[in-house]
Amino acid sequence: MKLTSRFPALASREFRVFWIGQFVSLIGSWMQNTTQPLLAYRISGRPFDLGLIGFAATLPTLLLALPGGVLVEHLDKRKTVIAMQSLMMLQALTLAFLTLTGVVQIWHILILALVLGTATSIEITARQAMLIELVGREALPNAIALQTTIFNAARVLGPMMIAPFLLLIGGQGEGWAFLANGISYLVIIIGLMTVRPRFKAEVKKLRAPWVAELREGQRYILQTRSVGLIILMATLVGFFGFPLMQQIPVFASEVLKQAGDTAATVAARNSSLYAFMGIGALVAALYAASFSHLRRKGRLMTVGQFTFIAGMIAMGLVRLPALAMAVILFMGWGMVSQLAMMNTLIQVQVPDELRGRVFSTYLWALQGVAPFGSLFIGWMAQNWSVPVAAIVAGCVCLLGVGIIHLINPDLRDLVT
Secondary structure: OOHHHHOHHHHOHHHHHHHHHHHHHHHHHHHHHHHHHHHHHHHHOOHHHHHHHHHHHHHHHHHHHHHHHHHHOOOOHHHHHHHHHHHHHHHHHHHHHHHHOOOOOHHHHHHHHHHHHHHHHHHHHHHHHHHHHHHOOOOHHHHHHHHHHHHHHHHHHHHHHHHHHHHHOHHHHHHHHHHHHHHHHHHHHHHHHOOOOOOOOOOOOOOOOHHHHHHHHHHHHHHOHHHHHHHHHHHHHHHHHHHHHHHHHHHHHHHOOOOOOOHHHHHHHHHHHHHHHHHHHHHHHHHHHHOOOOOOHHHHHHHHHHHHHHHHHHHOOOOOHHHHHHHHHHHHHHHHHHHHHHHHHHHHHOOHHHHHHHHHHHHHHHHHOHHHHHHHHHHHHHHHOHHHHHHHHHHHHHHHHHHHHHHOHHHHHOOO
């Protein structure tokens, strides 16, 4: 069987160039994502600051995702992605400079997290809307799954590549990791400059006030029950689930504390937790990419949701590092299984002319509510402990998602 028969999106040269470039860039991004919370916690020692940084990183999505979805539909998607990736590169290089010179403070990290969040809130929508221009509608589910695969392969490789920086370079390891991330953006930027989309949609002028166009997208969501319910479940996970992951450095150093721990031991444990989550996520992504032709994606979405929620609750109960690694691995699998299926189920249903607006609403539900989730989870972790925060958040998600599935059992039978 030819590789392109199993992975039809790879038949597109434009997608292959983009895919490889994004993979390199994502490895650098996960190096930064793993190191930045560790650096922030080392500077301040307060779990609430990790929530505050998460708030800064996701606040732009709350403010910009919805108008950004309208804007993206009237811009050249490839050029928009290039511009946002360039801004993200500057952010990483600035953080590297501040860290390597020894002047970095929490407020620096907060401002730069805000800059990164601003670029990301536009880039994600533009990138997702660009996929269909690279591969066409038939190969779109496979393109989404392949993109999820490299995201989660990078989730494994990035934390693994952090260890040499932290263990061998000493006090400046974080800065060199940030520098490596900044350089990695060049690969995708240069690659996208050579790409010419095969199925490029016409860039249309704004035909009504952006609020009116946004309202048109919201009407479609309200009238399409399955899309609306998926977005509602994404809101629950975005508020209670993903902000909990920002507390992994606290989980590694305080909850899983062992006798004789050193700074290097804690750093290695922190990286291992991220790596195990990445392994579970990668397994889920590879399955989604290899079997993107299978139609019953609603069932996999449902299993992924409840696996992730069970992992959240288990995080509040485990104290042994080995058991915590297993819990985190299953959480990674559940997280990606549900996200990949939700993304695919939305994108294959939505008309091309509404793609940016509907996907930006999904992004807003998933990440736009996260600033307040980050503050809430950070507050609980600071005042009640991380285990209590994990159990409370997990139980709320279990109740909310469970009720939605009980009232709407047809969600489990959604097909593509």
